[in-house]
Amino acid sequence: MNEKKLGLPSIIATSAGLIIATSCLLSLGVGSAAIGESFIISMVIACVLNILFALSVSELNALMPNLTGGLAQYTLACMGPFISIIAMVGGYLVCNTMISSAECAMFGNTLNSIFPQFGLSGSVYCVVLLIILIVVNLRGVDMFAKVQNFVAYGLIFSLLIMGILGTIKINPSDIVMQPAVLSTNFADITSYCGLAFFLFIGCEYAIPIANKVDNPKRKLPLGMVISLVVICIMFSLLVIGFKNYTPWDALGESTTPHVLYGTALLGPLGTYWMAIVSIFAVVSSVNTIISSLSYIAFGMAKIGLLPDIFMKVNKKGAPWFGIILFGGTMSVINAAGLSTSASLSFLILTGTVFWMIAYIITHINVLILRKRLPKAPRAFKVPGGPVIPIVGSIGILWMIWNISSDSATRLSIYGVSLLILVALVIYAAVWTKKSMKRDLFTPYAVEDVMAMENELYPVYNNPKTGASKVHPVMEK
Secondary structure: OOOOOEOHHHHHHHHHHHHOOHHHHHHHHHHHHHHEOOHHHHHHHHHHHHHHHHHHHHHHHHHOOOOOOOHHHHHHHHOOHHHHHHHHHHHHHHHHHHHHHHHHHHHHHHHHHHOHHHOOOHHHHHHHHHHHHHHHHHOOHHHHHHHHHHHHHHHHHHHHHHHHHHHOOOOHHHOOOOOOEOOOOHHHHHHOHHHHHHOOOOHHHHHHHHHHEOOHHHHHHHHHHHHHHHHHHHHHHHHHHHHHHOOHHHHHHOOOHHHHHHHHHHOHHHHHHHHHHHHHHHHHHHHHHHHHHHHHHHHHHHOOOOOHHHHOOOOOOOOHHHHHHHHHHHHHHHHOOHHHOOOHHHHHHHHHHHHHHHHHHHHHHHHHHHHHOOOOOOOOOOOOOOHHHHHHHHHHHHHHHOOOOOHHHHHHHHHHHHHHHHHHHHHHHHHHHHHHOOOOOOOOOHHHHHHOOOOOHHHHEOOOOOOEOOOHHHHO
16 A cells, blocks of 8 residues: 655645744744844845755755655764764754743743633643644654644744735724834844844754655755745735834834734734634644654664664654653643743754754755765756855854844853853764764765665664674575
């Protein structure tokens, strides 16, 4: 029986599902309140750089298709296990678990502010939601896709409609008279590019489900690029709507700017509409992260970068240990109230630095494999030779420099990032030498990395030590 394949809508939904989150709506309000409609320019620059990344990761997928570990396996074939562990554990597993916890906290706080009559704390909403999403993901990728398509497209269409209504001034009696642009200084615009970059980060979360997609070599890059462009248009319309209906000062002070905007635009209807948007946003982003992180960890365990228990799957084929671990960790963080601390936004920006570093590593991987395997067949190849990966890398370095508009905050982020990097370096070195028993920087052959996807590979080969045994049939 042929397995039912996912289509282009699922790629778009998965990419957009992680990108559009309540923290993005908060960041959108902060950037808009700071420089007005000029923030649209910051967003366009950030969107273009994310598109360049999407092209690079698509080429890697075309050269090494159907790898559930994604960037971990690409980097293993290019730079060895040490860099792979640092990029994936720091830039994805730890970072996204924290960011998702923040998403849940913002969702809980939004519902608590809209429905105070229920008397429930934000943590209760968060934990109940996470339990539901854990159960959904344990039902397998098909159930994940059904939920993801519904909430992601409901979210996109809701925000597009709200943006359009604000742009065309559907409610002329409540329009706010204020300047559209608060700064035309290009230095001010670029200083918010780091914040804008966060609005588009995460399209690569479609990679782990690429082996479930019909014709992924064409639909994967197309789906990621479409999702980024649609999100850029949607956010731009919302910025214009903010200008028409929400005072810039109030927008910058609000912890739920989307609810503030919806109420100003449509009254109580807008308030409840944005409550639904908050539900869609957190379900879409956290559902994507729980699923994708579990499959990424599954792929990393296959190649020895994580313990073997991450390869355990249930009858539905879902990597149950990763789903329960990541979803459970988010539940504990929210139940303890840690995700509502004042320093969490600072930690999210710090985690974003590692996410950006992982993007730079992706561009470098493309250049390495272009040099090492120039004649290898690629169903998709980034045009322009090395230009796009180089420009993309330089652009992301520039984004890291502009991770915060405040110089003191930026230096603090660099300091904390350095401490985290030191911890990751120690962990990666110990795991590589003691558990994997491999050289830190010696890359694996591409064919070996691709062979690791076969379920029999761990049986007849040890990815940690490189030892192998002959298949019983071959012995005869």
